[in-house]
Amino acid sequence: MLRCAVLDDYQGVALGLADWSRVRATSFRERFADQDALVAALLDYEVVVIMRERTPFPAEVFARLPNLRLLITSGMRNAAVDLAAARAHGVTVCGTASSSTPPVELTWALILGLTRHLLTEAGALRSGGPWQSTLGTDLHGRTLGLLGLGKIGSRVAEVGRAFGMDVVAWSRHLTEERTAAVGARPAPTKEALLSESDIVSVHLVLSERTRGLIGERELALMRPTAYLVNTARAAIVDQDALVSALAAGRIAGAGLDVFDIEPLPAGHPFRTLPNVLATPHLGYVSELNYGTYFREAVQDIDAFLDQAPIRLLT
Incomplete structure (x- = not known):
């Protein structure tokens, strides 16, 4: 069973909004102090779920996470993720729907x-x-x-x-x-x-x-x-x-x-x-959006495990 890290879950609600039973999911509520702390925490995780652009994933992060296989972001656009670096390191990047x-x-x-x-x-x-x-x-x-x-x-x-x-x-x-x-x-x-x-x-x-x-x-x-x-x-x-x-x-x-x-x-x-x-970046923070984000993140994980990934970011 793959290990899955859900980052920046400020409200501590992610694991209760979807069925994560196909992975061993861990929620991280606090932001990491720096890139070294982020890498140290995620080194053993194959799947990472991120919330919008709260935690950037530049090329150097992908290079330091050799076990990472799947990265999922809420929404279908994330300027803080280096997609070219993800491809170079064999990491699949998927997204979710997001209501305006x-x-x-x-x-x-x-x-x-x-x-x-x-x-x-x-x-x-x-x-x-x-x-x-x-x-x-x-x-x-x-x-x-x-x-x-x-x-x-x-x-x-x-x-x-x-x-x-x-x-x-x-x-x-x-x-x-x-x-x-x-x-x-x-x-x-x-x-x-x-x-x-x-x-x-x-x-x-x-x-x-x-x-x-x-x-x-x-x-x-x-x-x-x-x-x-x-x-x-x-x-x-x-x-x-x-x-x-x-x-x-x-x-x-x-x-x-x-x-x-x-x-x-x-x-x-x-x-x-x-x-x-x-306000502390609450624009997309609502029951509607969070429910969609985490349900579809789980769908992305299921599809990836079934070797048919969906909602790919390219």
């Missing part, structure tokens, strides 16, 4: 939490502080700017329209037909979107073209009353520039679910800036 609904819902949780100052007001209520101290920002009639209009961005747009917002979208190859299909309009440029939007929400895939897409210059184009929301990838927004803009009050606030370093270091400004509403 949970990140859409979290995006709106962040938008509503920011614009209605829920942390401030709820905290004051619990602590006996002032009864009402803020004015909420109305969504109806405001402009929602979307950077990216794929599966997630499109659904965020539909909700924005339901709130009565004017929805504008931009990406490099966005067409009028695509925006019209979700009741949005195309921005002529990224700069135009940033300057006219009351809320800017990021829904782009991280690539060399999108890395650092929003920097100091772009943040300076935003209104001082505008909010930035990022549930996509941290590196799309220059993190130092964002901290500076928030600390100086050059934008009203930010809703963040993704960070350059995860978990976020204890002393990081995003933990303490009063105009930041931050």
Whole structure:
């Protein structure tokens, strides 16, 4: 019977969400301190299941795990896995389905939490502080700017329209037909979107073209009353520039679910800036997605054991 390691099971739920009886499965809830610790823990495992991009698998990790035969990632795309190295070392890499609904819902949780100052007001209520101290920002009639209009961005747009917002979208190859299909309009440029939007929400895939897409210059184009929301990838927004803009009050606030370093270091400004509403990368963390991830991970293992692997990443 093969040994299977399930990594980054923060909530300790993985082994209860699927039938792992064909392998000897062990759940690791804590992150490994470094690559040496990761390799030492996994040396005897033939199967490893990883959660999104929490634990990278670069070429040097594959080279140091000679017993590894099968790597399974949640989702069908994982930029933290070196697929060429996996092939070179004879490791099969498979994935699972992943719903876009949970990140859409979290995006709106962040938008509503920011614009209605829920942390401030709820905290004051619990602590006996002032009864009402803020004015909420109305969504109806405001402009929602979307950077990216794929599966997630499109659904965020539909909700924005339901709130009565004017929805504008931009990406490099966005067409009028695509925006019209979700009741949005195309921005002529990224700069135009940033300057006219009351809320800017990021829904782009991280690539060399999108890395650092929003920097100091772009943040300076935003209104001082505008909010930035990022549930996509941290590196799309220059993190130092964002901290500076928030600390100086050059934008009203930010809703963040993704960070350059995860978990976020204890002393990081995003933990303490009063105009930041931050969550610990919860976009895809839901009962629906976790049930799918681990059930399909087991299906991937079963198929591999039957010498007919499915959902291969190439």
